[in-house]
Amino acid sequence: MKRVTLRDIAQTAEVSLATVDRVLNGRAGVSEEAEARVRHAMDVLSFKSRRLDAASMGSRAYHFNFIIPRGPKNTFMVNMRRYLDSITQQMAAQNIHLTGADYAELDEQELLDALAAVDPDRCMGVALVAIDSAPVREAIDALVQKGIAVVTVVSDVTSSRRFFNVGPDNVAAGWLAASLMGRFAGRRPGKIGVIGSMSLRDQADRHLGFEQVIAREYGFLEVLPVSEGCDDSAVTIELTRKLIRDHEELLGIYNIGAGNRGICTAIEESGRKSELVVVAHELTKHTRQALVSGAFDAVINQDYQVEVNDAIQALRAFVDSNVAAMPLPVHLDIYMRDNLP
Numbered sequence: 001m002k003r004v005t006l007r008d009i010a011q012t013a014e015v016s017l018a019t020v021d022r023v024l025n026g027r028a029g030v031s032e033e034a035e036a037r038v039r040h041a042m043d044v045l046s047f048k049s050r051r052l053d054a055a056s057m058g059s060r061a062y063h064f065n066f067i068i069p070r071g072p073k074n075t076f077m078v079n080m081r082r083y084l085d086s087i088t089q090q091m092a093a094q095n096i097h098l099t100g101a102d103y104a105e106l107d108e109q110e111l112l113d114a115l116a117a118v119d120p121d122r123c124m125g126v127a128l129v130a131i132d133s134a135p136v137r138e139a140i141d142a143l144v145q146k147g148i149a150v151v152t153v154v155s156d157v158t159s160s161r162r163f164f165n166v167g168p169d170n171v172a173a174g175w176l177a178a179s180l181m182g183r184f185a186g187r188r189p190g191k192i193g194v195i196g197s198m199s200l201r202d203q204a205d206r207h208l209g210f211e212q213v214i215a216r217e218y219g220f221l222e223v224l225p226v227s228e229g230c231d232d233s234a235v236t237i238e239l240t241r242k243l244i245r246d247h248e249e250l251l252g253i254y255n256i257g258a259g260n261r262g263i264c265t266a267i268e269e270s271g272r273k274s275e276l277v278v279v280a281h282e283l284t285k286h287t288r289q290a291l292v293s294g295a296f297d298a299v300i301n302q303d304y305q306v307e308v309n310d311a312i313q314a315l316r317a318f319v320d321s322n323v324a325a326m327p328l329p330v331h332l333d334i335y336m337r338d339n340l341p
Helices: 006-013 017-024 032-044 075-092 108-116 134-145 170-185 201-217 233-246 260-270 285-293 304-319
Strands: 062-070 096-104 125-128 149-153 164-166 190-196 221-228 250-255 277-281 298-301 333-335
Touching: 006 017, 006 032, 017 032, 017 304, 062 075, 062 108, 062 304, 075 096, 075 304, 096 108, 096 304, 108 125, 108 134, 125 304, 134 149, 149 304, 164 304, 170 190, 170 201, 170 221, 170 250, 170 277, 170 298, 190 201, 190 233, 201 221, 221 233, 233 250, 233 260, 250 260, 260 277, 260 285, 277 285, 285 298
Parallel strands: 062 096, 062 125, 125 149, 149 164, 190 221, 190 250, 250 277, 277 298
Antiparallel strands: 298 333
């Protein structure tokens, strides 16, 4: 008999994989009607959640390590860490044992030290939010050579031997941001400021996709060189102030990473909030408030809870040699003031 997958349930219920995941794990954010469709699909397909039934897990124990940048500057990463901590006991009841390590965001040496500390006798797999650099790639490949499965989360590492990348298509995320920016800008010619961190693969890919669509479809807009924001609001506030001060023709700002608090504050104080189009990433309490106030026009979001669960799923699939259990790419959502959850 064919094994029923989460994709089968999502297709039968006509909902997203994220919605199925929320129902199975008892999380908020699902309407009663959508939950009813998911549960009906589970009944129709005779699906029994392996996540919720510890007895079905068998006696095998899994030991995985997550390496995530530490806060408090990056709210998205803070939320990811909190969610990981919140499910640790639940996973342990299913013989999935999670441990965590962290490193200062964008600090390559701290990340290398965390990777070097992984014990192959105690760890089957590592999921990490990584810096895209040659030393990090070498450290990942060294773990793989020791038999440890490595999954990158959110941001990939170019040409590494990692097993799988959990996250959205970030080039497509950049395309999406450019389409939003171009449409909000209308046909007005002007300049677009970009703030981000090019040492992170997800942000570099977003920038690439953004420039592709602007050049192809919105040639009347000039994309300025990337200002290095370091995912730090104390840095992005000064960069935003400089962009506004130095470019009278500035029409918009695209933040491809974190540090949204600084951008929002600088725009609010500039008196140009109604003139500037701002597109950013990740729905947090700060970007939510920016949408409500009108400082931001759109936020492109990925679900960190789904990404943590998908990383666990991918590592289990590797250990079990079950390629059919690999998760799908993470879905992107667009939020504006009028459709906030």
